[in-house]
Amino acid sequence: MASIKNILLPDRYVNQVVPTNGFTTLLTFFTSAAMAFLIVFSLAMSFAADRLAQSWSDSLANSATLRVSAPLADLESQTAAALNVLSNTKGIASFRLLKAEEQQALLEPWFGPKVPISNLPMPRLISIEEDENGYDRVGLRLRLAAEVPSAVLDDHTRWREPLVKAAYRIWFLGWLSIGLVFFIVISMMSLVTRAALSSNKKVIEVLRLVGATDQYIAAAFVRKFAFRAFFGSMLGAFGASMTLFLLPSEADQTVILAGLRLEGFEWSWLIFVPLSFFVFTFFTARIASLSILRSLT
Amino acid sequence: MESVAYSYGEELLSELNISISQGSFYFLTGPSGSGKTTFLKMCYGSLIPTSGNLSVFGKDSCGWSRDEIAYLRRKIGVVHQDCQFLDHLNVADNIALPIKVSARNSLSDSVNLKELLNWVGLSHRSKALPPELSGGERQRAALARAIIMSPDVILADEPTGNIDWEMSQRLIRLLIELNHMGKTVVIATHDLNLIRFTKAGVQARVLRISNKTVQLAGSDL
Numbered sequence: 456m457a458s459i460k461n462i463l464l465p466d467r468y469v470n471q472v473v474p475t476n477g478f479t480t481l482l483t484f485f486t487s488a489a490m491a492f493l494i495v496f497s498l499a500m501s502f503a504a505d506r507l508a509q510s511w512s513d514s515l516a517n518s519a520t521l522r523v524s525a526p527l528a529d530l531e532s533q534t535a536a537a538l539n540v541l542s543n544t545k546g547i548a549s550f551r552l553l554k555a556e557e558q559q560a561l562l563e564p565w566f567g568p569k570v571p572i573s574n575l576p577m578p579r580l581i582s583i584e585e586d587e588n589g590y591d592r593v594g595l596r597l598r599l600a601a602e603v604p605s606a607v608l609d610d611h612t613r614w615r616e617p618l619v620k621a622a623y624r625i626w627f628l629g630w631l632s633i634g635l636v637f638f639i640v641i642s643m644m645s646l647v648t649r650a651a652l653s654s655n656k657k658v659i660e661v662l663r664l665v666g667a668t669d670q671y672i673a674a675a676f677v678r679k680f681a682f683r684a685f686f687g688s689m690l691g692a693f694g695a696s697m698t699l700f701l702l703p704s705e706a707d708q709t710v711i712l713a714g715l716r717l718e719g720f721e722w723s724w725l726i727f728v729p730l731s732f733f734v735f736t737f738f739t740a741r742i743a744s745l746s747i748l749r750s751l752t
Numbered sequence: 753m754e755s756v757a758y759s760y761g762e763e764l765l766s767e768l769n770i771s772i773s774q775g776s777f778y779f780l781t782g783p784s785g786s787g788k789t790t791f792l793k794m795c796y797g798s799l800i801p802t803s804g805n806l807s808v809f810g811k812d813s814c815g816w817s818r819d820e821i822a823y824l825r826r827k828i829g830v831v832h833q834d835c836q837f838l839d840h841l842n843v844a845d846n847i848a849l850p851i852k853v854s855a856r857n858s859l860s861d862s863v864n865l866k867e868l869l870n871w872v873g874l875s876h877r878s879k880a881l882p883p884e885l886s887g888g889e890r891q892r893a894a895l896a897r898a899i900i901m902s903p904d905v906i907l908a909d910e911p912t913g914n915i916d917w918e919m920s921q922r923l924i925r926l927l928i929e930l931n932h933m934g935k936t937v938v939i940a941t942h943d944l945n946l947i948r949f950t951k952a953g954v955q956a957r958v959l960r961i962s963n964k965t966v967q968l969a970g971s972d973l
Contacts (some may be wrong), residue, residue, distance in 0.1 A: 470887075471840075471841060471845065472838060472839075472841070472849070653898050657836070658838060659837055660836060661836050661837065661849070662824070662849075662853060663798075663822070663848040664825065664830055664832075664836060665825065665826075665849045665853055665897065666822050666823065666824075666825040666826035666850055666853055666854055666901070668818070668822040669818055669819075669822075671853050697775045749818070
């Protein structure tokens with residue numbers, strides 16, 4: 456408790472007993488800034504992946520596509536039969552036959568804008584939206600097989616599952632990266648504390664000579680590291696936020712990294728980044744410094 | 753001390769049997785490397801005897817925890833030959849360091865600090881950094897730091913080793929004044945002139961370390 460009090464309450468002497476020069480000052484500050492920058496990007500990546508998985512899952516889960524692939528002569532009658540089956544199926548909120556232009560738009564990414572679609576043996580596509588109760592997929596397939604043998608019901612499961620899985624993998628990798636970055640921060644702080652105490656043996660000797668306890672000496676070092684890490688990580692988090700803010704918006708789908716951003720309450724996580732750095736640095740530096748001081752007689 | 757011994761692998765001190773009473777003034781003499789510094793370090797808990805019983809303020813050294821050693825040092829003022837300051841702090845801050853590490857009330861201490869700086873003749877040097885001080889000023893600053901907590905005991909290890917005779921006399925006069933205030937003073941030195949000078953002003957006893965043990969020297973010094 457005494458150490459926490461020394462850390463949080465202003466005490467000119469606790470601040471001053473450890474010289475501020477030395478490479479550990481800059482190393483702690485800039486490494487914290489760099490690590491916080493990476494953490495914010497990992498957070499943004501995780502949140503973006505989560506949003507994507509959610510969006511794919513939600514948007515495709517309640518829809519299906521019925522594809523009617525019949526010889527040209529039977530295509531219209533088969534399509535009409537399929538529409539008839541759908542209109543008599545419970546659980547379907549709406550269905551709609553895609554227009555030729557819409558089908559052309561779907562093919563554009565692969566074949567370009569001027570595909571002579573009317574000359575091609577294109578199947579007819581029917582978009583289906585189910586209601587909140589859903590429809591009986593097995594029953595519909597059996598009816599279609601009997602009445603419209605050329606129709607194939609695609610409920611998007613085949614596409615949706617790998618996409619959602621991939622998005623969740625990215626989400627997991629984002630959090631794993633955050634964990635690894637904090638592991639690096641802890642390792643670095645442990646090394647920096649050891650280096651600082653080793654290069655300040657004279658300071659420790661003097662403080663002990665005048666009656667300083669190990670807790671007081673540790674607090675003097677820990678305070679410096681904790682605040683350097685805190686302010687460094689604030690800088691890094693701010694830099695990352697600005698970068699995310701300036702990235703292209705999701706509307707511009709042609710740009711890589713579009714959609715990599717924080718939204719709404721996700722921005723509040725930025726507060727936790729410097730706080731986490733402070734807490735991790737505080738405990739790591741304290742444990743390391745007390746352990747070193749115990750070994751110094 | 754009862755049968756106290758200290759060994760750095762090879763035994764340096766053995767069979768130390770001595771009791772230092774409150775308010776006394778002692779000199780500790782002996783050739784270089786005889787164990788004077790080791791003797792003092794054991795007294796303020798920097799070294800723990802390898803055998804025997806050492807008791808300071810009634811507490812046996814065997815039971816000292818790390819925190820207890822720190823608290824013990826607040827009751828014992830130590831002056832080293834090389835002074836040991838924090839070079840990045842000014843003289844006033846260095847002298848006030850024992851108060852700050854013990855978290856005493858700062859307002860009353862600041863009054864004490866001014867008086868103390870005046871007493872050791874360093875009022876005009878309070879903002880100077882330790883490397884800017886002369887040898888004599890450093891020793892007086894070290895003495896001021898050693899006594900700011902009003903300790904019961906002052907241990908000085910070769911305090912006049914790096915200063916001229918005039919400064920040595922000035923320092924000794926301060927130590928004698930402290931002894932007259934009831935403080936116990938133990939000075940490790942091999943300067944016989946200093947001992948003779950001191951004995952003119954105070955009843956000082958001389959302990960001599962020879963053949964690994966300490967003996968009370970005769971009055972011929």
